[in-house]
Amino acid sequence: MAALGIPDAALKNLRAGLAGEAITPDDPGYEEAREIFNAMIEKRPAVIVQCRSSDDAAQTIRFARHLDREIAVRCGGHSVAGMALTDGGVVIDLRRMNGVTVDRDGLVARVGGGATIGDLDRATQPFHLVTTGGRASTIGLGGFVLGGGSGWIEREFGLACDNLMEVQLVTAEGRFVRASETENPELFWALHGGGGNFGVATWLTLRLHAIPAFSIALLLFAPEAGADALYAYREFIGRAPDEIGGGLIHLTAPDEEFVPRHMAGKLTCAVLVTYIGTENEIREVAAPMLGLGHQGELITQLPYADLQCMLDDPPGYRNYCSAEYVVGMPDELVQRFSARAADMIVPSRSRHALFPMGGQVARGDDRYPVPWRRAPWAVHPFGLWARPEDDVRGKQWVRDVRADAAPWSSGAVHLNFIGREGQERVVAGLGEENYQRLVAVKTEYDPDNVFHLNHNIKPA
The missing domain is CATH 3.30.43.10 (Uridine Diphospho-n-acetylenolpyruvylglucosamine Reductase, domain 2)
Structure with a gap:
């Protein structure tokens, strides 16, 4: 048939x-x-x-x-x-093309275009090597990297695209093209944020970094203490070294051993501190956050790949998300962000997240079309729920979070964090001047806009 x-x-x-x-x-x-x-x-x-x-x-x-x-x-x-x-x-x-080859001496990984973050992390873990990956192990690596790529260890090692060394692409004509600093360099530039607009990435080469140890401190606060926790976290991260990452996330507390019984299944404010170092060291560097009256905690040394799995969600949930990259975290935004957590669907897998940027992200290469890298904070409402009858409420919560942050928005946005929000947002995610240059690359490699199911760059 x-x-x-x-x-x-x-x-x-x-x-x-x-x-x-x-x-x-x-x-x-x-x-x-x-x-x-x-x-x-x-x-x-x-x-x-x-x-x-x-x-x-x-x-x-x-x-x-x-x-x-x-x-x-x-x-x-x-x-x-x-x-x-x-x-x-x-x-x-591409999911069957998920092979990962690690060159431990050259600090390089060659990764199939169908690999997930987990595929890469599990391949590099035995060698105590990492590169910046997403905040869930099931995310596809190709789209993640080509869209810029933000993750827990970006303050130390930069964005995922900052670690991109080479891409093999299949173009709209079905021909093979390699892009690197020396081979098709204009295409290589475009692949640092321009996503899947130019072809199908079947292989990527990524720079790796050695880490001696990795630790986390996950602190759980009552939701009414969320604003105070954020005030403290704002001061803490402002003085933190690049080895420190993490975020502040309102979520439904899971039913885990480290979660107090009265918090499980309820709205909770979680502060996650990640550290490239040992458990003893993270207890010392995170000391300013440890005396604030948190009610639950998980402080431990663990493989980086294990952290990457902690926020994994199975398919089957309805979801809607967006982001605003803000120029600061003033007191009024602290209050707005903390109060809006009450509008989340609870219990659900939704996350009301705030990620600190800075470090090597902000110091990264200005040539690339990722203008959002200069913002110090990312506000990221990520809604996941099970029932269709919650669709209207869940989407409105995401929009309200964006509206709360809008007065302080930088105007730029990480396109990996948003859905279809109009062509103006696509341009904002890439930068006005960058966009015109990207149009020229798109016109050369995909003049018929064959690859348009993405945050689309329209050919001339």
């Missing part, structure tokens, strides 16, 4: 040339293959091609273009707008 109008002969030819597998709605495993992180998104691709090689990706691009079918590129599937799927089109599913 033809797959949503795709001729049988064309599908047969596609399958004959693949190392991977082409899945259609009639095939077993189709429903599982099209499942993405946001359960709010309901799209049915005509074909999902589970690629095993760059050649598979190239062949799939040519197949889809010949039939004039929309192309989506999928790895982790975390796009809040569901841009990893397309109705009636073709999905290039």
Whole structure:
């Protein structure tokens, strides 16, 4: 049977040339293959091609273009707008291309375009090596890095894109291109924030960093103490060395041993301090936060890869999120941010997060199209809930958090943190001057805008 109008002969030819597998709605495993992180998104691709090689990706691009079918590129599937799927089109599913090769002496990792943050972290952990990854292990590495990439250890090691050394790309014409500082340098520049606009990234090379030890201090406060905790955290992080990271997050407290029984399942203010060093050292450097009357704590030395899993959420939740990058954290914003936590859906997996920036992020390369790196704070409401009847309330909470922070917004925003919020926000995420330069790169590598299911840069 033809797959949503795709001729049988064309599908047969596609399958004959693949190392991977082409899945259609009639095939077993189709429903599982099209499942993405946001359960709010309901799209049915005509074909999902589970690629095993760059050649598979190239062949799939040519197949889809010949039939004039929309192309989506999928790895982790975390796009809040569901841009990893397309109705009636073709999905290039990279998840089987998740290999990681670690050069421990050269401090480099070569990573498949379908790898997740967890794939990378588990490969580098035995060598006590890291690079900046997202704040969940299930996030797709390719989209994360090419969109800029913010994570727990960015104050010490910079953004993920600051550690990008080379990309292998399959273009809209199905040809292979390499981008680095010396090979196609303008494309390489564009891949530092421009996302998936220019092709399918099938391999990435990333710089690694040695860490002797890694520790965290997770402190739980009653929600009514959230503002006082934030005042203290603001002063603490303002004097903290680059080795310190973390954030302040209002959330539903989990049912874990370190959580007091009266807090489990209730709204809680959590302060997370991360430290590149030992448990004894973090107890010393985090001392200003330890005498504020927290009610629960987890202070321990652990593998960095284990922290990366702590905020993992399974697929199946409905979600909506956004962000504002603010120029400071004045008292009024502290009060607004803390009060807005009361509007969260509780219990749920939602997180009302505030991340400190600075350090190597702020000192990073100004050439790249990531203008949000200069903001000292990121306000990130991240809503996840189970029931469709909570959709209106959950989305409104996210919008209200943005409105609260708007008077102090820098205007720039990390596009990985937002869904479809209009072309003005895309330009804001990249910078006005950068955007015009990115248009030129887009026009060279994808003049027909084949790769438009993203925060789109429109070709000239």
